[in-house]
Amino acid sequence: MPSAIRTDLIERLSPLVRDLATGYARSLPHLHYADIRLEIGEGKYASAENGASKSAGEDAVLAAGIRVLAGDRSVAPGYFGRGLGEADLPRLEAILKEGLDAAYRRALANAEYKADARGKFGPLGEALADTRLHPIRVCQETVPAVYETDPRAVDLGVMVRFTEDISRRVKAAEPAIGYNFISTMTQLTRELFASSEGALIDQAFALTQGMCYVVATGADNSQEIYDVVGHQRGWEILERGVDDPLMPFPPFADFALAMARESALLAAAPVLPGLDDRSALQHARVARDHRASHGARPGPQDGDGVCGAILAAQGPRRHPGGATDRLAAGQRLLGPFATRVRPLQV
Numbered sequence: 001m002p003s004a005i006r007t008d009l010i011e012r013l014s015p016l017v018r019d020l021a022t023g024y025a026r027s028l029p030h031l032h033y034a035d036i037r038l039e040i041g042e043g044k045y046a047s048a049e050n051g052a053s054k055s056a057g058e059d060a061v062l063a064a065g066i067r068v069l070a071g072d073r074s075v076a077p078g079y080f081g082r083g084l085g086e087a088d089l090p091r092l093e094a095i096l097k098e099g100l101d102a103a104y105r106r107a108l109a110n111a112e113y114k115a116d117a118r119g120k121f122g123p124l125g126e127a128l129a130d131t132r133l134h135p136i137r138v139c140q141e142t143v144p145a146v147y148e149t150d151p152r153a154v155d156l157g158v159m160v161r162f163t164e165d166i167s168r169r170v171k172a173a174e175p176a177i178g179y180n181f182i183s184t185m186t187q188l189t190r191e192l193f194a195s196s197e198g199a200l201i202d203q204a205f206a207l208t209q210g211m212c213y214v215v216a217t218g219a220d221n222s223q224e225i226y227d228v229v230g231h232q233r234g235w236e237i238l239e240r241g242v243d244d245p246l247m248p249f250p251p252f253a254d255f256a257l258a259m260a261r262e263s264a265l266l267a268a269a270p271v272l273p274g275l276d277d278r279s280a281l282q283h284a285r286v287a288r289d290h291r292a293s294h295g296a297r298p299g300p301q302d303g304d305g306v307c308g309a310i311l312a313a314q315g316p317r318r319h320p321g322g323a324t325d326r327l328a329a330g331q332r333l334l335g336p337f338a339t340r341v342r343p344l345q346v
Contacts, residue, residue: 003086005060007042007188010038013192016092017194018194020096020100021034021036021195022194024097028100028104032069033068033195033196034069034100034103036192038064039062039065040062041190042152043059043060043151043186044058044156044185045057045183046160048163049179052164058156062085065079068100071130073112074114075131075132077107077131078108078109080102081099114128138195138198139201141203143201143202143204145188145205146232148233149234149236151188151206166256169256174261174264176263177216177260177263179215180214182212184208185207186207186209186234186238187207188207189204191204207231208237210256211228212252213225217267222267224263229249241254
């Protein structure tokens with residue numbers, strides 16, 4: 001069933017929110033400033049697992065946030081926020097008034113406590129300054145979203161088939177791929193900002209994202225990698241990619257297939273060889289000298305680094321002399337610079 005919460009509601013609610021901010025809010029005693037923010041979002045999503053559709057749907061959200069600066073002996077902020085649903089639409093004006101009242105009371109209480117602290121702590125209390133906003137130009141503007149394909153107009157069936165196809169191609173890309181999860185989403189959000197100073201800003205933006213999660217298995221290991229691509233644009237970015245010098249990325253299908261190949265290469269990569277004791281000690285000396293050159297006095301942390309380097313170099317192998325001999329080697333290296341070396345867990 002289509003939701004009654006739609007981004008187009010902003011146009012109808014704009015006069016109501018403006019009047020509450022510039023009329024009702026400004027009538028409250030000792031109120032210095034107030035703003036009301038209303039946000040409505042409509043979005044769709046789809047996911048697939050190992051080539052089969054996993055989930056899909058669409059949703060709409062509505063939320064309100066209020067900020068008030070008020071007070072007599074001092075000025076302090078108070079806040080109110082609430083998620084809303086379809087049942088709240090008929091009484092939205094009453095809810096926003098209640099929110100303004102709640103934020104106003106919190107601001108007054110905050111201001112009184114601030115004033116009391118000022119008197120109690122003398123010069124130190126003067127650090128509790130009044131909350132003032134920097135003066136800015138008051139604007140009434142509409143800022144449209146940027147997209148080619150309206151997120152609200154994307155067919156959910158198209159999203160499901162697109163997502164499922166990419167998951168199927170990732171599964172078949174490499175024999176080493178044991179599992180993959182692909183998800184896509186596109187949404188349009190519209191935000192309304194109204195202040196007691198007379199500002200009224202209606203700003204919308206789109207957001208579209210694709211996520212790829214892949215697990216590849218090797219001879220004696222498994223590797224998982226995942227990443228997300230997205231932009232404040234429409235569905236077109238997943239189909240064609242983004243040609244932007246500041247944030248370029250390929251079509252989502254190419255992105256996901258590249259991740260599949262990368263995970264398979266990672267699972268097949270040889271194990272990085274470890275260091276012998278001499279190389280490990282040399283690395284530890286470099287780290288110790290670097291700290292000393294920056295004015296740090298060698299201490300227990302250097303002992304941990306030295307002994308840890310020796311232990312790490314051995315990997316899973318056991319040192320002929322055991323952990324105690326390796327700990328002693330670290331202590332000899334530190335010499336008189338450290339008063340103690342903390343025992344290591346082996």
